Amino acid sequence: xxxxxxxxxxxxxxxxxxxxxxxxxxxxxxxxxxxxxxxxxxxxxxxxxxxxxxxxxxxxxxxxxxxxxxxxxxxxxxxxxxxxxxxxxxxxxxxxxxxxxxxxxxxxxxxxxxxxxxxxxxxxxxxxxxxxxxxxxxxxxxxxxxxxxxxxxxxxxxxxxxxxxxxxxxxxxxxxxxxxxxxxxxxxxxxxxxxxxxxxxxxxxxxxxxxxxxxxxxxxxxxxxxxxxxxxxxxxxxxxxxxxxxxxxxxxxxxxxxxxxxxxxxxxxxxxxxxxxxxxxxxxxxxxxxxxxxxxxxxxxxxxxxxxxxxxxxxxxxxxxxxxxxxxxxxxxxxxxxxxxxxxxxxxxxxxxxxxxxxxxxxxxxxxxxxxxxxxxxxxxxxxxxxxxxxxxxxxxxxxxxxxxxxxxxxxxxxxxxxxxxxxxxxxxxxxxxxxxxxxxxxxxxxxxx
Amino acid sequence: xxxxxxxxxxxxxxxxxxxxxxxxxxxxxxxxxxxxxxxxxxxxxxxxxxxxxxxxxxxxxxxxxxxxxxxxxxxxxxxxxxxxxxxxxxxxxxxxxxxxxxxxxxxxxxxxxxxxxxxxxxxxxxxxxxxxxxxxxxxxxxxxxxxxxxxxxxxxxxxxxxxxxxxxxxxxxxxxxxxxxxxxxxxxxxxxxxxxxxxxxxxxxxxxxxxxxxxxxxxxxxxxxxxxxxxxxxxxxxxxxxxxxxxxxxxxxxxxxxxxxxxxxxxxxxxxxxxxxxxxxxxxxxxxxxxxxxxxxxxxxxxxxxxxxxxxxxxxxxxxxxxxxxxxxxxxxxxxxxxxxxxxxxxxxxxxxxxxxxxxxxxxxxxxxxxxxxxxxxxxxxxxxxxxxxxxxxxxxxxxxxxxxxxxxxxxxxxxxxxxxxxxxxxxxxxxxxxxxxxxxxxxxxxxxxxxxxxxxxxxxxxxxxxxxxxxxxxxxxxxxxxxxxxxxxxxxxxxxxxxxxxxxxxxxxxxxxxx
Numbered sequence: 001x002x003x004x005x006x007x008x009x010x011x012x013x014x015x016x017x018x019x020x021x022x023x024x025x026x027x028x029x030x031x032x033x034x035x036x037x038x039x040x041x042x043x044x045x046x047x048x049x050x051x052x053x054x055x056x057x058x059x060x061x062x063x064x065x066x067x068x069x070x071x072x073x074x075x076x077x078x079x080x081x082x083x084x085x086x087x088x089x090x091x092x093x094x095x096x097x098x099x100x101x102x103x104x105x106x107x108x109x110x111x112x113x114x115x116x117x118x119x120x121x122x123x124x125x126x127x128x129x130x131x132x133x134x135x136x137x138x139x140x141x142x143x144x145x146x147x148x149x150x151x152x153x154x155x156x157x158x159x160x161x162x163x164x165x166x167x168x169x170x171x172x173x174x175x176x177x178x179x180x181x182x183x184x185x186x187x188x189x190x191x192x193x194x195x196x197x198x199x200x201x202x203x204x205x206x207x208x209x210x211x212x213x214x215x216x217x218x219x220x221x222x223x224x225x226x227x228x229x230x231x232x233x234x235x236x237x238x239x240x241x242x243x244x245x246x247x248x249x250x251x252x253x254x255x256x257x258x259x260x261x262x263x264x265x266x267x268x269x270x271x272x273x274x275x276x277x278x279x280x281x282x283x284x285x286x287x288x289x290x291x292x293x294x295x296x297x298x299x300x301x302x303x304x305x306x307x308x309x310x311x312x313x314x315x316x317x318x319x320x321x322x323x324x325x326x327x328x329x330x331x332x333x334x335x336x337x338x339x340x341x342x343x344x345x346x347x348x349x350x351x352x353x354x355x356x357x358x359x360x361x362x363x364x365x366x367x368x369x370x371x372x373x374x375x376x377x378x379x380x381x382x383x384x385x386x387x388x389x390x391x392x393x394x395x396x397x398x399x400x401x402x403x404x405x406x407x408x409x410x411x412x413x414x415x416x417x418x419x420x421x422x423x424x425x426x427x428x429x430x431x432x433x434x435x436x437x438x439x440x441x442x443x444x445x446x447x448x449x450x
Numbered sequence: 451x452x453x454x455x456x457x458x459x460x461x462x463x464x465x466x467x468x469x470x471x472x473x474x475x476x477x478x479x480x481x482x483x484x485x486x487x488x489x490x491x492x493x494x495x496x497x498x499x500x501x502x503x504x505x506x507x508x509x510x511x512x513x514x515x516x517x518x519x520x521x522x523x524x525x526x527x528x529x530x531x532x533x534x535x536x537x538x539x540x541x542x543x544x545x546x547x548x549x550x551x552x553x554x555x556x557x558x559x560x561x562x563x564x565x566x567x568x569x570x571x572x573x574x575x576x577x578x579x580x581x582x583x584x585x586x587x588x589x590x591x592x593x594x595x596x597x598x599x600x601x602x603x604x605x606x607x608x609x610x611x612x613x614x615x616x617x618x619x620x621x622x623x624x625x626x627x628x629x630x631x632x633x634x635x636x637x638x639x640x641x642x643x644x645x646x647x648x649x650x651x652x653x654x655x656x657x658x659x660x661x662x663x664x665x666x667x668x669x670x671x672x673x674x675x676x677x678x679x680x681x682x683x684x685x686x687x688x689x690x691x692x693x694x695x696x697x698x699x700x701x702x703x704x705x706x707x708x709x710x711x712x713x714x715x716x717x718x719x720x721x722x723x724x725x726x727x728x729x730x731x732x733x734x735x736x737x738x739x740x741x742x743x744x745x746x747x748x749x750x751x752x753x754x755x756x757x758x759x760x761x762x763x764x765x766x767x768x769x770x771x772x773x774x775x776x777x778x779x780x781x782x783x784x785x786x787x788x789x790x791x792x793x794x795x796x797x798x799x800x801x802x803x804x805x806x807x808x809x810x811x812x813x814x815x816x817x818x819x820x821x822x823x824x825x826x827x828x829x830x831x832x833x834x835x836x837x838x839x840x841x842x843x844x845x846x847x848x849x850x851x852x853x854x855x856x857x858x859x860x861x862x863x864x865x866x867x868x869x870x871x872x873x874x875x876x877x878x879x880x881x882x883x884x885x886x887x888x889x890x891x892x893x894x895x896x897x898x899x900x901x902x903x904x905x906x907x908x909x910x911x912x913x914x915x916x917x918x919x920x921x922x923x924x925x926x927x928x929x930x931x932x933x934x935x936x937x938x939x940x941x942x943x944x945x946x947x948x949x950x951x952x953x954x955x956x957x958x959x960x961x962x963x964x965x966x
Binding site for chain 1: 487488489528529532533536537538539540556558560581584585588589592595596599600601602603604701702703704705707737738739740748749750751752753754755756770772773790791792793823824826827828829830831832833834837838839840912913914915916917944945
């Protein structure tokens with residue numbers, strides 16, 4: 001009786017909240033329409049109106065990340081170039097660019113990943129034209145001296161140094177390096193240290209890099225918040241209209257299937273607990289194929305805080321501090337990676353066996369309908385709860401623009417989650433979780449006994 | 451005698467009468483209701499923090515908070531709590547700090563009632579499970595031993611500065627120590643909870659799309675806590691600093707992390723704070739290219755990734771968001787400079803460069819034009835700090851802590867009447883370029899200490915040519931004399947930090963075991 005009453009109460013509450021809740025089956029995950037226009041030169045303009053009175057998030061996505069670093073000795077260049085984009089043009093030199101941003105009180109920065117680089121500004125909606133003037137100018141007319149280029153290389157090394165105090169960067173480096181043989185995912189976005197040290201000598205290449213990728217057909221301008229599409233497009237034609245297409249076609253080496261598992265052991269000088277990282281080659285991102293959404297659901301089933309493995313290793317046996325697993329979306333096949341930090345070096349083998357056992361079980365044991373429903377609910381609420389400000393919405397959409405070039409991919413992917421079945425999970429577990437397709441990195445403290 | 455007895459009698463009677471009408475202090479509530487918001491954010495603050503830790507049990511406040519937030523209720527085990535929250539993607543976290551401890555809950559309003567039952571039970575009817583206690587205690591100890599000491603040099607430097615800066619002041623004790631945590635038992639936690647979690651200390655914050663009557667339910671539920679008044683620990687004036695007092699923290703490290711600062715006698719409640727807010731934005735606005743420090747050290751010289759300054763405690767803002775965490779207020783604040791890791795061979799030069807710029811900043815202040823630009827920036831930029839309801843709630847509670855009225859509005863109001871003279875006189879009055887505490891995390895702290903104490907020249911070599919102007923300035927900087935106080939400058943092995951007491955006391959004891 002209580003349950004019936006409770007259900008009724010929540011049904012009433014849900015009615016009140018319907019317009020704001022996550023979508024049911026068949027509805028789009030993003031509750032706001034996406035407006036898109038492609039300019040004659042190939043530049044895509046995307047706007048999403050969101051109730052953030054007076055504020056806009058202005059993002060420019062360049063579909064060029066460390067994946068595009070195909071030439072040997074030049075890893076880390078997409079990220080380095082991101083820094084150079086703040087070095088100014090003839091019209092707006094470095095200081096002038098900054099002064100204008102300062103005068104409008106903007107929050108402005110950029111970041112680079114495996115697959116893309118994005119430049120973002122959060123500011124008053126009134127400043128839209130000012131921002132577009134600044135951004136279009138630097139994307140078309142960037143100019144910097146060799147001296148400025150070399151000085152900025154020092155900041156890159158500083159960034160590497162700051163990240164390096166955490167062993168996770170090194171583990172990622174080792175994992176990528178061992179798992180890939182020819183594909184550019186072999187290096188992290190920071191790049192190989194040797195290449196970072198050599199960056200000051202690559203001024204000429206930086207000009208080539210700009211000419212290749214900072215072209216309209218590789219870019220999308222996304223504006224979220226207090227924005228109107230038709231006005232924005234008219235403005236974009238004025239500011240970006242003269243931008244010329246490029247002609248470079250990327251050929252990223254295809255990674256051959258891994259035929260034998262590998263193990264990399266490494267030691268760490270500073271105090272640390274053992275960290276175990278296990279990587280399997282997984283699928284590429286797709287908004288049409290079921291593999292990647294199925295891997296996302298599987299990662300929740302096996303490695304989320306609600307999983308049996310987490311309950312056993314973290315809560316009951318307290319053998320590890322945390323365990324997590326999953327695969328980030330990537331344009332080419334990426335790594336499904338499991339991380340755990342083990343409380344006692346003597347427990348490494350046992351923990352490793354437990355993870356293997358969980359993976360083997362996933363190949364043959366179907367996830368219950370109830371559990372599957374919980375996971376799908378988590379994924380939807382998790383996304384819906386992140387939609388509370390213009391910047392967060394823009395950031396989530398940028399990701400999909402980078403993956404496929406189409407912001408509607410977000411709605412397509414969440415529709416695919418609805419279709420994932422227990423059989424799909426067993427199928428992707430069998431397909432990807434193969435010992436020959438695995439790379440393991442184990443980091444322990446120097447001198448620690450196992 | 452008669453009049454006095456009469457007065458006492460009247461007071462007693464009034465107390466009795468008022469006691470019979472309202473036996474308990476009402477629970478303090480701060481709310482921002484937004485009917486159409488699909489989310490509900492909770493910030494439930496305990497007005498106690500690490501300064502309330504009993505001596506020898508440093509970390510007890512944090513451990514108690516973690517056991518509540520990451521434990522079970524009388525009805526549900528921790529595992530059941532986690533399983534319940536999962537399909538809603540709801541979260542419960544805790545942020546223990548020096549003065550306050552904030553329990554943060556976020557849920558979609560579809561699940562508000564069920565979520566609140568669990569969240570409130572965690573705080574009001576905790577399970578105090580021994581296994582949960584062990585798990586949280588191990589994690590807290592590991593955080594100090596492995597994360598902070600081992601793998602996070604930037605935060606290590608900042609935390610070390612926080613400790614040395616306040617000396618014997620209550621803020622000078624670590625928020626947790628390894629030995630303090632080890633000696634804390636489950637009974638200690640229960641006792642601390644019973645004593646500290648009262649109607650007087652709990653402060654409810656809620657924002658979002660909750661029903662109008664919801665707050666009354668919360669007040670009633672939290673009103674069941676034991677009665678108790680909020681009585682903050684009194685804080686002494688921080689000790690005076692004499693010259694540069696440097697703690698060199700030695701550990702295996704690729705780069706050298708540097709933090710510099712001194713206590714500051716103004717907070718958001720003071721008018722002068724707003725003059726310093728503009729001044730500091732010009733000198734070192736966090737993660738922007740507006741600041742003098744960033745432009746001179748990174749922009750001109752490529753010394754590192756970033757160089758910033760602050761006029762109050764600033765945590766967070768190092769990931770995708772550059773804005774600080776809310777709900778870390780202090781009654782006494784501090785000025786600080788943060789130099790992100792530099793190449794070890796440039797560490798001495800980097801400290802000199804930062805202090806060279808600091809001296810110039812104090813001496814020259816801002817020009818009228820710089821003042822106008824920066825004032826406009828701060829006025830606009832501050833509007834971006836509270837974009838979500840959750841952050842607005844956090845800022846609103848901080849505003850109440852300081853008694854500022856709405857902080858963002860106060861900035862606007864104060865900045866309107868501010869003059870360049872106000873700003874420059876505030877810099878001179880409050881910022882000292884000579885008397886500072888410094889924490890340096892370095893691989894070879896001993897050599898760096900020797901070089902710095904002896905004021906040895908620290909020329910810098912660039913991989914690339916820089917302008918003549920910079921080279922000329924470098925000559926001044928590389929010989930810039932630092933007035934280091936050798937008596938208050940020490941080398942500490944990283945294992946001694948956060949072990950059992952504040953390093954400032956460790957330094958004072960001249961314990962040969964601890965200090966080389």
